[in-house]
Amino acid sequence: MGTPAFFLLFLLCLASSLGARFGLEAWLGAVGSKVEAAMAAPDSVMALPPKPEGLDRTEPEQLGSSSEQGGMGALTPSACEKRYEGDYRDLCYQTAARQTGARDPVGAIEVCKKITKEELMFECQADVAEASAVVDRSFGEGLCPTIPSVKWRGQCHFGMGLALAEVDSSVALGMCEKAEIFRDFCRHDVVGEVALVDLDAAVAFCSREEGDTLTRKTCWHGIGKYIARRDQDEAAAACDLATASWRGNCYHGLGWGSAERDADAATAGCEKRGIYRDNCRQGVAYQQLRFDPARSVALCETIKDDTIKTKCLGWVRR
Amino acid sequence: MAASRKKKLIIGTVSLLVLAGIGAGAWVYLKPPPPPPDAGPERTYDQIDRKEYEDWMRSLGYTE
Numbered sequence: 001m002g003t004p005a006f007f008l009l010f011l012l013c014l015a016s017s018l019g020a021r022f023g024l025e026a027w028l029g030a031v032g033s034k035v036e037a038a039m040a041a042p043d044s045v046m047a048l049p050p051k052p053e054g055l056d057r058t059e060p061e062q063l064g065s066s067s068e069q070g071g072m073g074a075l076t077p078s079a080c081e082k083r084y085e086g087d088y089r090d091l092c093y094q095t096a097a098r099q100t101g102a103r104d105p106v107g108a109i110e111v112c113k114k115i116t117k118e119e120l121m122f123e124c125q126a127d128v129a130e131a132s133a134v135v136d137r138s139f140g141e142g143l144c145p146t147i148p149s150v151k152w153r154g155q156c157h158f159g160m161g162l163a164l165a166e167v168d169s170s171v172a173l174g175m176c177e178k179a180e181i182f183r184d185f186c187r188h189d190v191v192g193e194v195a196l197v198d199l200d201a202a203v204a205f206c207s208r209e210e211g212d213t214l215t216r217k218t219c220w221h222g223i224g225k226y227i228a229r230r231d232q233d234e235a236a237a238a239c240d241l242a243t244a245s246w247r248g249n250c251y252h253g254l255g256w257g258s259a260e261r262d263a264d265a266a267t268a269g270c271e272k273r274g275i276y277r278d279n280c281r282q283g284v285a286y287q288q289l290r291f292d293p294a295r296s297v298a299l300c301e302t303i304k305d306d307t308i309k310t311k312c313l314g315w316v317r318r
Numbered sequence: 319m320a321a322s323r324k325k326k327l328i329i330g331t332v333s334l335l336v337l338a339g340i341g342a343g344a345w346v347y348l349k350p351p352p353p354p355p356d357a358g359p360e361r362t363y364d365q366i367d368r369k370e371y372e373d374w375m376r377s378l379g380y381t382e
Contacts, residue, residue, distance in 0.1 A: 008327040015334035023341035041366065150360045165380050183363045188380050218381045225379065252382035287379060315376065
């Protein structure tokens with residue numbers, strides 16, 4: 001009798017412990033996740049898209065330039081300190097550093113160091129590297145690798161790549177290899193910039209067909225998009241030089257790039273693109289998605305190729 | 319007397335086992351999912367899933 005009683009008592013204690021342990025953990029986990037959800041703003045995994053051209057380029061006038069700052073719109077660190085506080089002061093330092101980055105990168109980095117928010121300080125450093133790249137790329141080459149944040153280290157190389165695209169395309173594309181999560185974005189944009197001034201070089205680079213499918217096809221997309229911003233017919237001629245497998249992607253870029261200027265004209269132009277008409281329309285549809293989702297759906301509906309149409313509708317309706 | 323005691327012990331133990339089972343079930347059901355590995359923009363190029371990367375590129379006009 002003694003042995004079964006002891007065994008049952010043992011089971012009782014074990015069950016109590018397990019019940020208490022799992023129950024408490026479940027309760028704490030549920031409460032904890034609710035608290036975390038309430039406190040934390042939703043943060044996309046991809047929090048930082050590549051910085052589009054022209055974005056976040058706060059002009060000195062917007063920050064209140066005046067005669068006391070030199071009368072020419074130039075900002076100085078002392079003016080920032082005097083006139084602004086908190087985030088505005090940080091932004092002022094960033095702008096001041098950007099203004100002087102090309103002619104005095106060392107001094108500009110010192111200004112960046114005054115920024116209290118770490119993220120903004122890294123961005124400031126990346127800006128200075130980009131600004132100074134055309135004048136002296138060795139400065140940025142030394143600076144970018146020292147930025148501790150993977151994201152901003154990548155952005156720093158991306159910015160330098162873009163700045164050097166028209167100066168030395170091979171160096172610019174080399175920068176893209178260090179652009180971390182922005183690598184394929186960088187290749188796309190640098191190749192696009194190169195295509196505007198030296199199409200043969202851009203085509204030669206994409207024709208090397210480096211990397212996986214995504215890397216290879218986006219290379220051609222860049223050529224189509226950048227040239228189409230200037231002229232859709234010219235972009236079509238360039239896309240016809242693309243590797244046959246990725247020609248459709250180039251025409252998608254063509255549709256997107258021309259839609260940035262004029263979506264109606266872009267759509268009309270797609271009618272001249274023969275078998276790539278649908279890729280072109282798909283590009284226009286995707287570009288319009290941010291501004292006019294209903295129009296994107298309508299454009300996808302006009303696509304004749306069933307595969308492209310399904311993909312198009314799936315994307316714009318997601 | 320001994321039989322009654324034994325019965326009570328069995329009932330108590332079974333009850334607690336049921337409780338433990340409920341607790342374990344609740345834990346499995348309510349446990350928050352683990353964060354994705356290396357989530358966030360601090361990932362390196364090689365740490366990003368290519369499908370996720372392609373969708374990101376597509377949303378920004380970098381691919382079809």
